[in-house]
Amino acid sequence: MKFIENIKNVWKIEELRNRIILTLGLLLVYRFGAQVTLPGIDASKLGGFAQNFDGGLGGLLNAFTGGAFANASVFALGIMPYISASIVVQLMQIAVPYLQKLQKEGESGRKKINQITRWLTIGICLIQAPSYLLGLEALGVPPDAFILGKPVWFMVTSTLILVTGTIFAMWLGEKITDKGIGNGISILIMVGIIATLPQSFVQEFVSRVVESNGGMIMILIELVVWFVIILACVMLVLAVRKIPVQYARRTASGEYERNIFGARQFIPLKLNASGVMPIIFAQAIMFVPSAVASMSDSEWATSVQATYSDIFGLWYNVTFAILIIVFTYFYTAITVPTNKMADDLKRSGGFIPGIKPGTDTAELLDRIMSQITLPGSIFLAFLAIFPAIVVKFMGLQQGWALFYGGTSLLIMVGVAIDTMQQINSYLLNRHYDGLMKSGKNRKAVA
Numbered sequence: 001m002k003f004i005e006n007i008k009n010v011w012k013i014e015e016l017r018n019r020i021i022l023t024l025g026l027l028l029v030y031r032f033g034a035q036v037t038l039p040g041i042d043a044s045k046l047g048g049f050a051q052n053f054d055g056g057l058g059g060l061l062n063a064f065t066g067g068a069f070a071n072a073s074v075f076a077l078g079i080m081p082y083i084s085a086s087i088v089v090q091l092m093q094i095a096v097p098y099l100q101k102l103q104k105e106g107e108s109g110r111k112k113i114n115q116i117t118r119w120l121t122i123g124i125c126l127i128q129a130p131s132y133l134l135g136l137e138a139l140g141v142p143p144d145a146f147i148l149g150k151p152v153w154f155m156v157t158s159t160l161i162l163v164t165g166t167i168f169a170m171w172l173g174e175k176i177t178d179k180g181i182g183n184g185i186s187i188l189i190m191v192g193i194i195a196t197l198p199q200s201f202v203q204e205f206v207s208r209v210v211e212s213n214g215g216m217i218m219i220l221i222e223l224v225v226w227f228v229i230i231l232a233c234v235m236l237v238l239a240v241r242k243i244p245v246q247y248a249r250r251t252a253s254g255e256y257e258r259n260i261f262g263a264r265q266f267i268p269l270k271l272n273a274s275g276v277m278p279i280i281f282a283q284a285i286m287f288v289p290s291a292v293a294s295m296s297d298s299e300w301a302t303s304v305q306a307t308y309s310d311i312f313g314l315w316y317n318v319t320f321a322i323l324i325i326v327f328t329y330f331y332t333a334i335t336v337p338t339n340k341m342a343d344d345l346k347r348s349g350g351f352i353p354g355i356k357p358g359t360d361t362a363e364l365l366d367r368i369m370s371q372i373t374l375p376g377s378i379f380l381a382f383l384a385i386f387p388a389i390v391v392k393f394m395g396l397q398q399g400w401a402l403f404y405g406g407t408s409l410l411i412m413v414g415v416a417i418d419t420m421q422q423i424n425s426y427l428l429n430r431h432y433d434g435l436m437k438s439g440k441n442r443k444a445v446a
Contacts, residue, residue, distance in 0.1 A: 087281070093113075193411060
């Protein structure tokens with residue numbers, strides 16, 4: 001079989017094999033840490049607490065940490081504080097001149113920005129860790145689960161452990177990126193999500209088959225729908241609009257001969273250039289109405305809190321979808337520098353046929369990005385709210401429904417494609433067929 005042959009080819013490349021083994025070893029360490037409960041907490045009494053995270057917002061948080069959140073683990077905060085810090089720093093680069101200057105300094109500037117992100121991660125952890133510990137009982141942990149109660153020393157040491165756990169997880173992710181295969185931070189999130197997938201499917205299977213709530217037919221229908229949504233996510237990640245570019249030959253006088261062209265190339269503009277970031281931004285905003293409403297005891301505030309605490313509710317998802325569309329345009333505008341693309345194209349002697357280099361090219365690229373971002377943002381919003389649709393019309397368990405779109409599935413698909421592309425480049429460099437290319441194998445070159 002072609003797949004088995006490709007796996008053998010991967011294993012023949014020593015550097016690639018070592019990178020994969022290292023990646024799997026570091027992931028094993030991360031998954032082991034997710035099962036280690038904080039000192040001073042009786043793990044045997046967390047069963048009821050874990051059941052609170054089968055679905056809903058808690059299920060989403062638990063999925064990103066691979067179950068560590070519900071296990072009161074040393075990795076309970078997961079890698080999300082680092083993601084939050086990265087988003088904040090990225091947004092600050094628009095408004096803070098110092099960060100803008102660092103961004104233009106190349107590799108040295110990126111190192112300083114990474115260091116700022118790490119320190120900000122620690123700051124976020126120092127806020128989130130005590131909040132998590134103080135909220136454990138409110139989330140369902142019985143008081144007798146705390147073996148020696150919650151004295152000051154417990155809060156201090158547990159906070160240090162949680163902060164250290166996040167920093168260690170961040171270090172694991174960076175090591176995977178440098179020495180392993182794929183983007184380490186993204187892979188840690190993906191592994192955490194996949195870790196909760198089997199349990200969610202078993203719960204759905206028991207509900208449908210054992211409890212005679214639709215039987216095997218419904219399970220098969222759900223799996224078909226699931227694979228269709230995965231294909232839709234793949235299309236969203238890979239879809240691009242190609243803009244043809246031609247290059248003129250430069251003469252001795254420094255001018256370009258417009259009637260003599262090199263090979264035609266393309267500028268690939270992605271249908272979804274912002275990835276899952278709009279969903280992450282929108283989810284952060286969706287916490288606000290419920291949090292603000294909880295400060296009041298009025299009937300209206302109670303109604304708002306109930307509405308925006310139900311992630312499968314109608315108004316929650318309508319608001320969620322609108323925010324995703326808005327943030328998609330916003331994030332695309334700050335991450336796709338059409339003016340810089342036009343300037344780089346002009347300096348290299350390239351131009352879009354029929355379009356004047358410079359300002360006209362930048363305006364064209366900006367107009368095309370606006371046109372393709374609209375369907376991309378609507379498609380992204382649809383995928384984000386699809387779990388609520390399947391819960392409403394197919395009656396899925398909420399934990400299983402979270403894998404029918406939204407951040408979870410898009411991250412899984414995006415990371416899988418990115419990792420396959422990296423493996424693919426190793427294979428092609430050694431004159432093997434790639435994982436994403438058909439054809440005959442060629443003899444490996446040492």
